[in-house]
Amino acid sequence: MPALLLLASLTVSMLASSGAPTPLYAIYQQRWGFTPITTTIIFGIYAITVLVALLVFGRLSDYTGRRPVLLAAIAVQAASLVVFATAGGVGDLIAARVIQGISAGAALGAIGAGMLDIDRERGALANALTPGMGTGTGVLLSSLAVQFLPAPTRLIYLVLLGVLTAQAIGVLLLRETVTRAPGALRSLVPDVSLPAATRGPMLAAAPVVFAVWALAGLMAALGPELVHALTGSASVLAGGADVTLMTVAAIVATFTLRNTAATTVMLTGIGALIGGSAIVLAALGTGSAAVLFLGTAVSGFGFGAGFQGGIRTVVPAAKPHERAGVLSLLFVLSYLGMGGPVVIAGYAVVHGQGLVGAAREYAIGLIVLAVFALAALARTSRTRRVRAA
Incomplete structure (x- = not known):
């Protein structure tokens, strides 16, 4: 159990x-004078690097x-935090995001598989819980740092660096759950093929996973600016x-x-994604x-349910x-959904639609994606029932 908790915390x-x-982009924009499309490009570069x-x-x-x-992923992540903490311009932000994406992409599969090695049921639950928990924790702590603490563009990264250092010590003490096998170099050649037993389940889950992560991309890249536009408040919190x-x-x-x-x-x-997007349209x-x-x-709620359902399928x-x-x-699908649509949204913000207009079109797009996912899930379920019969 301690090993599972350590991996989940990682x-x-x-x-x-x-x-x-995410909460710091407004500060970066004021310092270096870039537009919302630059924010979404920085975000999109991170997603592409993770892919x-x-x-x-x-x-x-x-x-x-x-x-x-x-251990290698933690070291690379630590390097990205140092670049963030010392950033002096947009180029540094992009460099930090690229380094961070390499770390996250290398780590996510290994952490998730490690949790499943330790406990299949609890590991599957932890795989579904921790991505949202991590993103939310980072945004909340960063917002609090901006609102109440000095030097927020450095402090939050130094705190996270300390946490990662402690976790690295924990990983050193972990019992290895996989026996080394030949083929490590060959495994570095990208391969999008799936084991035969997982192809049907992946076909059912893929549209849902893509759709819910497209929502996460909108909120992470443009959510704070949208709140500021509707409330008139400049509060980072x-x-x-x-x-x-x-x-x-x-x-x-x-x-x-x-x-x-x-x-x-x-x-x-x-259902929750469709309902929530409709409510967002009403808000706009x-x-x-x-x-x-x-x-x-x-x-x-739809994001959590959709992603958990995909993993468990x-x-x-x-x-x-x-x-x-x-x-x-699965995470490749997730980051495709997160990164691609949000860059298009950033372009729409700058070139004619404005922030609210782009968010409106994005919400409509989410509903269309969700309806497509529903149709695909129904078709896949029907095919599986026919084969079983």
Whole structure:
């Protein structure tokens, strides 16, 4: 159990590090004079780097063991935090995001597979809980630092650096759960193929996972600015509250639905995503920040349910030596959903639509994605029933 908690906490700190810059972008914009599209490009570069790292390093821990990959990923993440803490311009932010993306991409599959090695049921729950928990923690701590503490653009990264150092010591003491096997270098060649047993489940889960992570991308990149636009407040804490609310709702969904059938959980996630996006549209039409927060909470519940349902649909079909690779491909889908649409939204903000207009189109797009995911899930479930009969 302590080993599972350590690995879960490592996912939290890794993704807290990726969420920490979100409340700080307004400060960076004031200092260096860049536009919202630059913010979304920085965010998109991070997502793309994570994708590449997942494809290159995602299966490595199945051959070398979990610990070596995790220790290397922690060291790279620490380097990114140093770059953030000493950043002097947009170029430094981009460099830090690239380094951070390499670390996260290498670590996510190894951490997730390690938790499943230790305890299959609790590990699956932890895999679903920790991404939202990590992002929300990073945004909340960073917002509090900006609001109440000195030197927030340095302090939050130094605190996270201290946490990662302590976790590295814990990883050194972990018992290895994978026997080394030949093929480590060959595993670095990107491979998007799936074990046969996981292809059907992945086909059912993929549209849902993509859709719910597209929501996460919107909230992480543009959520604070949207809150500022509707409230008229420049409070960083208010802006960060929207992202934190989404992740809290996701955690609640993951925990309360943990014993529900995976397909039902995914259907719940789709329904909440559609309902939450519709409420966000109403908020944008009325200019109500309170309605926006309600829509965020409902959508966040959908994020937690949809992602948990996807993990619980796909991962149980993978064998132990396949887990890191399968989880990495799930995260590839996640970061495709997070990174691609939000860059398009950033372009729309700057070129004609404005922030509210771009958010409105994004919310409509989320509803369309969710409806498509619902149709795909129904079709896949029907095919599986026919084959079973």
